[in-house]
Structure formats: structure tokens, C-alpha cells
Amino acid sequence: MPLDRPPTPLSAVILREVPGVAQVLTPAALDFVAALQSRFGLRLHALMIARARRQERIDRGELPDYLPETKDIRQGIWEAPPVPEALRDRRVEITGPVGRKTIINALNSGAKVFMADFEDATAPGFTNIIAGHANMLDYRDGTLEYDDPKTGKCYLVGRNPALLIPRPRGLHMTEANVLTGGQPVSAALFDFGLLIFHCGRALAATGRGPFFYLPKIESHDEARFWNDVFLFAQGETGLEPGTIKATVLIETLPAAFQMDEIIWELRDHIAGLNCGRWDYIFSYIKTLRNHAAYVLPDRAQLTMDRAFLATYAARLVKVCHRRGIHAMGGMSAAIPVRGDAKATEEAFAKVRADKNREAELGHDGTWVAHPDLVPVAMEVFDAAMPGPNQIRRPRQDWRIEPAMLLKPHEGKVTGAGLRGNIAVAIEYVAQWLSGRGAVPIRGLMEDMATAEIARAQLWQWLRHGTTVELADGDSARLSAEWLAALVQEEIVAILNRVGPGGFHKGHYASAARLVLEAATAEVLPDFITDQAYDLLNALD
Structure with a gap:
């Protein structure tokens, strides 16, 4: 090949046959995934190296801080464009894996949004991943149903389902069962590529998307990467620029110091930020792993009303509302306990208290993990938030110093x-x-x-x-x-x-x-x- 001509995208190779693979990984879809990998794979690799280098500096003693080179963005007076009508009211969102029955139950739960999770709530075996993408095709076509072989019950999507927003896997993950150039493709590009290729135009035509949750971003450079992926994908699939809307999970400690910058890089595609509290706690431990001053007590003592977690949630609301976008609350892990009325009521009380805290703080919506908790959370946000959101409720009086985002919880290890x-x-x-x-x-x-x-x-x-x-x-x-x-x-x-x-x-x-x-x-x-x-x- 002449050296003055760019290489053509490598084709993708499927290593395993699982049910649904022919339906999901069509030749055209594989070519699209291969094009994403060819165009963005090396850049993604460089971003992962940058993560490692940043962690090495922190391990040596440097602590996370606001970036001096982006001060003008943080202090600038600007807002993101308004979100589409379908995303204005997100007061209760339910999350779960991408199994067929789970999707139908979540869509029928009464929540405003269902976050269909290809990431932390789905074990990413190839069978699960392909089945999840096949379910997305049926959701697109309005043919999603499930006949339970154990009970004989038929599950159908109701007349007023929740809006489905998928979450692709994180940037650090690979899909080992599909190769380009002899190497595994990025799991994030694989999931996003299939979702936008198969469903993007159809969802845009009906006002249901394409919308995404983006997990585990650590920097505004990674947000810029996703923005460029969106621009390329929109161009390749015939979607207008800005059609894709993304909600970014702020679930890493470095990202908490770059919220304004992340919104800025994604400003034409941003719909909101979310308090991904559990991954955030994990990231806090991982990021500050070499620093004895930041050892945390028992997980049960890591509550959202104190120390670094309270500051993180407050900053997210402040930044989002200043930029005109949704500040989404996080997940309450408590769930009903079948056959135990007392334990179930205790779980409901914990969720109710957590959602009251979020609504009073100024969040525009929240997450639950079980359909029975949708009415609990909905009642709280209906009472606190008569409008579709609280974006115009300012929180600019809070001054948040870097040390406040690092303050560890006090407590015991038992x-x-x-x-x-x-x-x-x-x-x-x-x-x-x-x-x-x-x-x-x-x-x-x-x-x-x-x-x-x-x-x-x-x-x-x-x-x-x-x-x-x-x-x-x-x-x-x-x-x-x-x-x-x-x-x-x-x-x-x-x-x-x-x-x-x-x-x-x-x-x-x-x-x-x-x-x-x-x-x-x-x-x-x-x-x-x-x-x-x-x-x-x-x-x-």
C-alpha cells in the first residue's frame, strides 16, 4: 500500500457463535464497529496510559486538584443546550441488567427512565452481551416480549413504558470475542457502536433517543474522546450533530474535580451528570490507595450526608444547575426482602430517607434498583419537585475547596x-x-x-x-x-x-x-x- 494513503479499517472477526450473534453482528454492523476501533482505538489506548500515569503521580504523593489550565472553563458563564422533551422529567430512574424479562419489568415499573446496563449490572460473557443487544433490537421495533418457561406467563411492554437509556461498558474494558487486527475491540466502542448503528435512526425518529449513560470517565480528555466518537457516529449513520445525548456518571474521584470541563467537552451532547456513589467510593479508595490518611471505615458507615460523599453530591448539583443540565442522584442499594415484612419496611424507610436527602439537596431525579421502590422514590420527588426538574434552583452559594472532596469519613473498622x-x-x-x-x-x-x-x-x-x-x-x-x-x-x-x-x-x-x-x-x-x-x- 502506498505510504501516502491512509489504511482502510480492518475487518472484525467473531471468535464464538452464541444465540443471536447473526442477528446482532451483521456484516454491516461489524464493519461499523471495526471503523470505530480503527479510528479511535489508538487514542483510547493513550487515554488508558494517561490514567496509569496520573495514578503513578498520586501514588508518589500528588493529590487530586482542580486543573489550573481549565480555570477559564470553570469560571466561565455558559450553559449547555436544553435537553430534548423526552429527557426533561427524569425524577425516578430504575436500573438493571439487559436480560429480557428484567427489561420488560423495568419498562413497566412506572419509572420515567430505565437505565439498561451493559456494564456493572451485567456479567459480560458473550452470551449475555449478545442477548442484551438482541433485546435492544426488539425494543427498537416494539416487539419485545418474554414467555416464561417456568410459569407460562407472557411478559409484554405496557402502553406507557419508561424511556430506555443504555449504558455501554467502560473505556477500560475489552470485548475478547471480537477482534480487529488480531486484537480485542474496545467493549465501550463495541456496545456503543452496535446500539447506535442498529437503533440510532429509529430512536431519533420517534423521539426516544439515541441517549446513553457513560460510565467511569476519569477526565475531560476522556469526555472529549466520547464527543468525537459521537460526532463520527452521527456522521456515519446520518444523524444530525447533537442528536446523541449522554448522561455522564461521575463515579471516579479524578472526574469530581473536572465536572465543568466534562460538561464543556460534551456540551452539544450532554444531558446531565449522575452521582454513581458506589463506584465513586471504590475510586476514592483506589485513587488514594497509597495514602494512609484516607483509609475508610466499614462500608456501612460511608453515608452520603458526610465527608467526601456529601461534598461530591453538593458539587455535582451546583455544577449541573449552573450549566443548565440535570443533576441525577444515585442508587440506594436497599431492596424489599421477600417474605419479611419488617425487613421490607426498613428497606423502604432507608430509601425514602435517602431520596428525601437528594431532593432537598437539589437533585433532579434519582435511581432505584427494584420496581417496588419506584413508588417510594416517586412520592418523595413528586412532593419536593412539582416541575419536571429543579435545574433553575441555584446552588451557587456553596464554595467547595479541593480538601473537602478528599475528606475521609470518620469511623471504625470492625x-x-x-x-x-x-x-x-x-x-x-x-x-x-x-x-x-x-x-x-x-x-x-x-x-x-x-x-x-x-x-x-x-x-x-x-x-x-x-x-x-x-x-x-x-x-x-x-x-x-x-x-x-x-x-x-x-x-x-x-x-x-x-x-x-x-x-x-x-x-x-x-x-x-x-x-x-x-x-x-x-x-x-x-x-x-x-x-x-x-x-x-x-x-x-
Whole structure:
């Protein structure tokens, strides 16, 4: 090929056949994904290197701060364009994985929006991912239905369904089952590319999109990357510039210092920011991993009304309303407990209190994880927010210094918290390896973000020799030997509960190994899914 001519996009190769793959990965769709990868793959790789370099600086002692070079953007008087009519009222959004029955139940839940999650709530085996994309095609065509083989019940989408907004996988993930140039494609570009290629024009024609949630962005450079992806995709699919609208999850600590800049880079496509609180806690631990002054107490003590979490939520509302976009609240993990009226009412009370806090703070909507919680959250926001949103309710009197975004919660590390983290991490990772992405555990709806918190806290407490307070009033410093013994005790407890057959079928041994290796690693792994994804693919 002559050197003065640009290379043509490489074709994509599918490594595995799973149900629905011919419907989803048509030759034209594969060519589109390959074009995205060819155009943006190297740039994405550079962004991931920039993440690593930033983390190295923080590990050496530098702390996150506002960027001096973008001061004019933060202090500038500007707003993003108004959102489409379909996105004006988002007071209650329900989230969940992209399984067929789950999608239908969520669309019929009474929520304003359903966030269809290809990321943390979906175990990304190829079977799950392709099935999710096939479901998006049926949603597009209005043919989404499900016949339950166990009950014989037929599930249909009702007359006034929630607006569906998908969340593609994060920029750090790959789709190992599709290659271009002999390398796995970006999972983010794979999911986004299929969604916009198959559904973009049809959703735009009916006013239902194309809208997206963008996860785990760490910088305004990554926001600029997504903006350029949007511009390219709109041009290739015949959509007008600005048709795509995105809500960015502020769920990493570096991004909390760049909210204005992220909105600015996506200003023609931005619809809002969201408090992705669980991933945010995980990112706080991961980012400040080498700093003993920022060790956190038990997860149960990390409430949104105190310390760095309260400041983060307040800043998000302030920035969003100044820029004329939605400030979305986060997820309450409490869920109803089947057959336990008292526990269910306690869960409802926790969710109600959390949503009251968000509405009073100025959020324009919130997330729930279960259809039964939609009326609870809706009642709170209906009372506090008679209009479609609170965007014109200013919050500019809050002055937020960098140290306030870093202030750790005060509290204790307890034996119960230590054992709870071990149990949640192992149970969730085992379920994830079995293909389940959203898992009820101990009355909470857990996804990969909460498992990441659990294993990251184990690492942090071990790394910094944290003292654990025990139920009998004694205390002890966490060691690798003690942690291994507690993991062993959890394995015995699981064996007693499920039996040897269930233990091995449930992939608990692999989960325990992954969790212990992550918790005792010399350097905290960025994502436990990096280690677990190959195993998930093999099991899938």
C-alpha cells in the first residue's frame, strides 16, 4: 500500500457463535464497529496510559486538584443546550441488567427512565452481551416480549413504558470475542457502536433517543474522546450533530474535580451528570490507595450526608444547575426482602430517607434498583419537585475547596465489617462468574461496584495495617495470615450452606481465589474484572 494513503479499517472477526450473534453482528454492523476501533482505538489506548500515569503521580504523593489550565472553563458563564422533551422529567430512574424479562419489568415499573446496563449490572460473557443487544433490537421495533418457561406467563411492554437509556461498558474494558487486527475491540466502542448503528435512526425518529449513560470517565480528555466518537457516529449513520445525548456518571474521584470541563467537552451532547456513589467510593479508595490518611471505615458507615460523599453530591448539583443540565442522584442499594415484612419496611424507610436527602439537596431525579421502590422514590420527588426538574434552583452559594472532596469519613473498622466485605466479595464474584450481574445479598442489591468496594477495602486495611475492633471489645491489626484464615472460614460457611456440588458449580473456589489475590496484591488491581474476565469467558 502506498505510504501516502491512509489504511482502510480492518475487518472484525467473531471468535464464538452464541444465540443471536447473526442477528446482532451483521456484516454491516461489524464493519461499523471495526471503523470505530480503527479510528479511535489508538487514542483510547493513550487515554488508558494517561490514567496509569496520573495514578503513578498520586501514588508518589500528588493529590487530586482542580486543573489550573481549565480555570477559564470553570469560571466561565455558559450553559449547555436544553435537553430534548423526552429527557426533561427524569425524577425516578430504575436500573438493571439487559436480560429480557428484567427489561420488560423495568419498562413497566412506572419509572420515567430505565437505565439498561451493559456494564456493572451485567456479567459480560458473550452470551449475555449478545442477548442484551438482541433485546435492544426488539425494543427498537416494539416487539419485545418474554414467555416464561417456568410459569407460562407472557411478559409484554405496557402502553406507557419508561424511556430506555443504555449504558455501554467502560473505556477500560475489552470485548475478547471480537477482534480487529488480531486484537480485542474496545467493549465501550463495541456496545456503543452496535446500539447506535442498529437503533440510532429509529430512536431519533420517534423521539426516544439515541441517549446513553457513560460510565467511569476519569477526565475531560476522556469526555472529549466520547464527543468525537459521537460526532463520527452521527456522521456515519446520518444523524444530525447533537442528536446523541449522554448522561455522564461521575463515579471516579479524578472526574469530581473536572465536572465543568466534562460538561464543556460534551456540551452539544450532554444531558446531565449522575452521582454513581458506589463506584465513586471504590475510586476514592483506589485513587488514594497509597495514602494512609484516607483509609475508610466499614462500608456501612460511608453515608452520603458526610465527608467526601456529601461534598461530591453538593458539587455535582451546583455544577449541573449552573450549566443548565440535570443533576441525577444515585442508587440506594436497599431492596424489599421477600417474605419479611419488617425487613421490607426498613428497606423502604432507608430509601425514602435517602431520596428525601437528594431532593432537598437539589437533585433532579434519582435511581432505584427494584420496581417496588419506584413508588417510594416517586412520592418523595413528586412532593419536593412539582416541575419536571429543579435545574433553575441555584446552588451557587456553596464554595467547595479541593480538601473537602478528599475528606475521609470518620469511623471504625470492625470485625463484622471485615467479614462482611469478604462474604460480599466472594458471593458476588461467584455469581458474576455464573453469569449474574445484579445480585441480592443480605437485603442489598449488589453489582460489581459494591464487590469492588469490598475487595478494595480489604486491600486498603491490609496495606496500611488497620486495627480492627472486635465484638468482644478486643482489637487486632489486620494481617495477610488473618485475612486468609477468614477467607477459609467463609469457604467453610459456603460449603455448609450449599454443599460440595453447589460450591463447585457456583464457582466459589475461583471467586475466593480472585478476591484473596486482589486483596493481598502488592499493588491494588485497577479492576477485579481484569483478572476475572478471561475465566468468565471460558465458563461462558
